[in-house]
Amino acid sequence: MNYSKAQLLETANKASKNTLMETLEIEMIDYGEDFLVAKMPVTPRVHQPDGVxxxxxxxxxxxSVGSFASHIFLDADKLMIRGLEITANHLKSVSSGFIYAKATFIHKGRTTQLLDIRVTDEQDNLISVCKLSTISLPKKK
Known part of the structure; x- marks a missing residue:
């Protein structure tokens, strides 16, 4: 994609309108050569019954951040990206503030991709470690 950083983030966030990402208030906030970062507020809307x-x-x-990373770093004009599997190991609870998810590639193949996603809180405490595998398939014409 041939976008500036601001244009790419704006485009990603506009694509989230009327989706789960908008419902959860997920926002793409930063990216670099090999990573993408998103944030989400932790409010009662995303709590389990005991308040975390x-x-x-x-x-x-x-x-969300892993799939967007695949879209950004692969040829999304020609490819359809879908999640295959996600795992999440939750290490610490949080009840308020924001959490941040940083997605980086472990493997960026032509057909399958594997991403490491680290979720942290505002103090950079590790909240969860996630792995996402995606598949890229040719778009139907």
Whole structure:
């Protein structure tokens, strides 16, 4: 993609309108040569009944940033990207503030990709470690 950093982030965030990402208030906030970062507020909307962040919301954040990373760093004009599998190991609970997910590639193949996604809180404490595998398939004409 031939976008400036600001244009790419704006385009990614506009693509989230009327989706789960908008519902969870997930926002793409930074990217570099080999990473993408998103943030999500931790409010009662994403809590489990005992008042801490729900692991499913964390997994949704991780899959969102990982899938967007595949779109950004692969030829999304020609390829359709889909998630194949996600794993999440939750290490620390959080009840408020923001969490940040940074996706980096472990493997960037032509057909399958594997991403490492580290989820941290505002103090850079590790909240969850996630792995996402994606597949890239040719778009139908």
């Amino acid at each position: 962040l729900h692991g499913g919301a964390t997994a949704a954040l991780a899959e």
